[in-house]
Amino acid sequence: MGSRGAKKFTDSQHKGHAGIGLIHMLVSEMGHEWHDRVVDVGIDGSIELRDPSTGLMSNQHVMVQSKASDQRFSGETDDGFWYLCDEEDIEYWMKSKDAPVILICSHPAERKAWWAHVQPWFEVPANRASRRIEFNKATQAIEGDFTGKLFALVDPHGVAHTPAAEKKREKLYSNLLPVDPPDVLYVAKTKVSGMRAIFEAQRESERPFRQDMVLKHGRIYMWDPPGGTALEPVISEAAKELPFGELEDGDADERRLAVWLLKAALEHDLRADCRWNNDRKFLYLRPTPDLAIRRLMSLTGRERIAFNGYYQRKDDPSRPQFYRHAALRAHFSRLEDDWFCEVQPDYFFSDDGFKEFKFADKALAKMKRMEKNGARLGETLMWMRLLIGETNPDLFYEEPERILLFGPPVTFDLDRGITDNLWRNPGQDAEHAAEAAEEEFDDLDDEISLLDELETAEL
Structure with missing residues (x-):
């Protein structure tokens, strides 16, 4: 009621x-x-x-x-x-x-x-x-x-x-490493014609092989004196010192020669770790002696897969299909009075650790579609650590003395910034963002999906 x-x-x-x-x-x-x-x-x-x-x-x-x-x-x-x-x-x-x-x-x-x-x-x-x-x-x-x-x-x-942009203090990290090249290089006339002849002559010698040189107009420009090395038999006169500053401050041809010499020095410095691929125009990591997986640390201390093999069948690791190598495109530029190396990571795919995989282009395209910004950042930081010289303690070789010295990544202090929530994925907190910054791209299921696509293309 x-x-x-x-x-x-x-x-x-x-x-x-x-x-x-x-x-x-x-x-x-x-x-x-x-x-x-x-x-x-x-x-x-x-x-x-x-x-x-x-x-x-x-x-x-x-x-x-x-x-x-x-x-x-x-x-x-x-x-x-x-x-x-x-x-x-x-x-x-x-x-x-x-x-x-x-x-x-x-x-x-x-x-x-x-x-x-x-x-x-x-x-x-x-x-x-x-x-x-x-x-x-x-x-x-x-x-x-x-x-x-x-x-x-x-x-x-x-x-x-x-x-x-809000008023806030932020630090911007770049993919540039400062480079400190030697002040002096050496120049000498050569007895042979062409780089191929120089390399062949070096291979016949039992002296230390040299890659830190550029041939131009019948002269070899090199970073170290040729005495006692495999270059000594191919020169026709005593090497003369040349200040590197004369090239970097010279005309366009001389500045271009300076860049070539820096690239040659990098190839020489990483010779125990990397090979040069002339078709791809980049350096890529050598295979391990037993073709086993290899990991390298990045600047943050995280490990990344640098070399690995992938197989026709998950349950049959005795039948490798291809190998993936971390690769590096390095570009040298002079800004004002200083040299910098732009670090651009890439990938190389091989049949046996050396010969390029016949579906390399398809593999690379698939890899580029799959990798996220975090993986790209991780690869960049891995190469930076290798260039700076902070390598893993368990490497299977003794690291040689280097020509080029690299400093830490170039950073920029800003007094403006965009609030993280305006660009970060919804629900991604700071801890998850830090983890994603170096997301490891080594999930075998993803890698096998790449293999499946390549096998379909082959059929």
Whole structure:
């Protein structure tokens, strides 16, 4: 009797309010403003976007319709679900020409929500006829800060929402290493013609083989005196000293010669570790003596796979298909009075550790598609450590004395920066970001998928 005429708050209403409350909380956490609508005729409210760098309100709005449920949505799995919309709601949403409309489906009790931009979805005739919106949980989850996506809805051409750099101290790391070459090199006339003849003459000698030289106009330019080396028999006069500064400060031809000499010095310094591939124009790591896997440390102390073999079948490691070698493209440039080496990692694929794999181009293309920025960074840091000279203690050779000395990576101190949340993947916290910065690209399943593709191409 006491309940006669009493107001009821149904479960449906409660879930609806919980869904709106969840949206309000998520929007506030991103730094934007939620506006409720008193009358719900297909729109529950709007998100007014706020410029994260200045704090100013943009007067740009995203209209929101909320659908909340503690039960699973239609067809819901761990990957996605679909929602059947009312025809009247669709008609109302599509009339909004000035503001985007998004549908947010949520499980308030689990604090999970997903969104879909309804206008472009229902512009497709098949979608309009079915009245269904398909949700992908991985790509449409409301997690972290997706401010950039919201601004892209209200301003798809990026005219009004280009992120402004905040005043904050940041350090920018480059892929440049400072290089300190010797002050003096040596020049002598040669008895033979062509680099091939010089190398052949050296191979016939029992003296130390030299690669740190360039042949130009019948003269050999080299970093060390030829005495006591395999170069001594191929020169016709005593070597003369030449200040390296005369080349680096000379005309275009002389500056080009200086760059060639730096590349020759690098090839000579890494000769025990790397081979030069003239077709690819890069250095690549030599195979291990027993063709076993080899790992190298990067500057951060993390190990990366530098050489490894991959097989026709996972269960039969006796049948190698190809080997992957870490490779390096090094570019030398002079900026003002200093020399720098630009470190660009690459890959070489071989049949037996030496001969190039017949599907190398396809393997390289696949590798480039698969690797992420973290893997690229890890490869760069690995080569930097090798160039600087901080190699692994268990190397199978004694590292020779080097011509070139490399300093630590060039960094730049900045007083402006972009907030991490504006570019980092939603939900990726600082710890995960640090781990991803050097993500190891050695997952055998991924590598085997590369092999499968190459075998298909062969057939």
